[in-house]
Amino acid sequence: MCIRDRDEHLRYTYWNRASEVLTGIQAEEAVGRSLCEIFPDKPWRTRAEEVYRSVLRTQQPQAFATDYDIDGRHYILEINAYPSRGGLSVFVRDITERKQAEDARREAEKERSALLEEAPVSIVHTDLGGNIIYVNQRFESESGYSREEVIGRNGFQLDWFPAGTLEFLAERMAARLGGSPAEHWETQFKCKDGRSIWIELEGKILEKSGVPAGFQIIAANMTDRKQAEEALRRSEERYRTMLEQMEEGYYEVDLAGNFTFVNDAMSRILGYSRDELIGMNYRIYTPKEDGKSIFQAYNRVYRTGQPLKCFPMPEIRKDETRILAEDSVFPLRNEKGEVIGFRGISRDITECK
Helix, strand or coil, X not given: CEEEEEECCCEEEEECHHHHHHHCCCHHHHCCCEHHHHCCCCCCHHHHHHHHHHHHHHCCCEEEEEEEEECCEEEEEEEEEEEECCEEEEEEEECHHHHHHHHHHHHHHHHHHHXXXXXXXXXXXXXXXXXXXXXXXXXXXXXXXXXXXXXXXXHHHCCCCCHHHHHHHHHHHHHHHCCCCCCEEEEEEECCCCCEEEEXXXXXXXXXXXXXXXXXXXXXXCHHHHHHHHHHHHHHHHHHHHHHHCCCEEEEEECCCEEXXXXXXXXXXXXXXXXXXXXXXXXXXCCHHHHHHHHHHHHHHHHHCCCEEEEEEEEECCCCCEEEEEEEEEEEECCCCCEEEEEEEEEECCCXX
């Protein structure tokens, strides 16, 4: 630490070794000279003179920080001035590393805040009691609540979640504090305008000085996905209902010719129950003499990707009676467009022949 004493005219009366190291000015060069004489062109000199004269006038200590450049090096100095008998004492501390660390922390906090604000999910911070201390912009836009409306309020006392969710949330918070891993769960959230949206929640512990201080709740809006899933479920339900109500037989088989799905009409055509048909290979109900032509027909559908329409299918029912069906066969593809089997519509035309 640099220690320098000045008289009432701001002339130096003492200049320690640390001052010599920092400034490169020896004590014999400094003692007896004024601030203006030693540092005539330093931009911080005017500020220093104002502070020093204020300390002399008020007899109250003052402090300020300033930049200091010497020999291509940059310092940030903290200068503390105290009234003393016959003048004042000045203590100069190099706080460059501390300021750089503070600036780095401040910049990191700014970046963290920006990330929270720009996150594509709603983020809520609470203390350990569930009192809300922060919400991000996404929360405001999706919930309809402003920060001012929710910060300071207890999340367990707000009409946001079903009662079961609140109980589960409290249990999860206690479990997380006990060391349990984070989990994701889905629930409904009531917005300010009364709408309910589906969200996926995840909770994390917020720490301060290594000690749990609160929770970060991350909520991803999954309403569109839920609605899409529900629409798909209803569509599949209608599709299955249509298949069950149609008079023609409908079936799906894998590439080996094993049934993976049949409707009731297909079960009636062959005389087997649905449970008996699932997994059954086409060779079981196909006359031996027709097996090769049936295989070739399906193989053509596989190779060309083109459907086979109104194809005659000799078949043997469970009671061993022979019938003639007319099938239309189509390739069954997966999400990549690869043929993974066949689907067909079958009609018993025995009596027509």
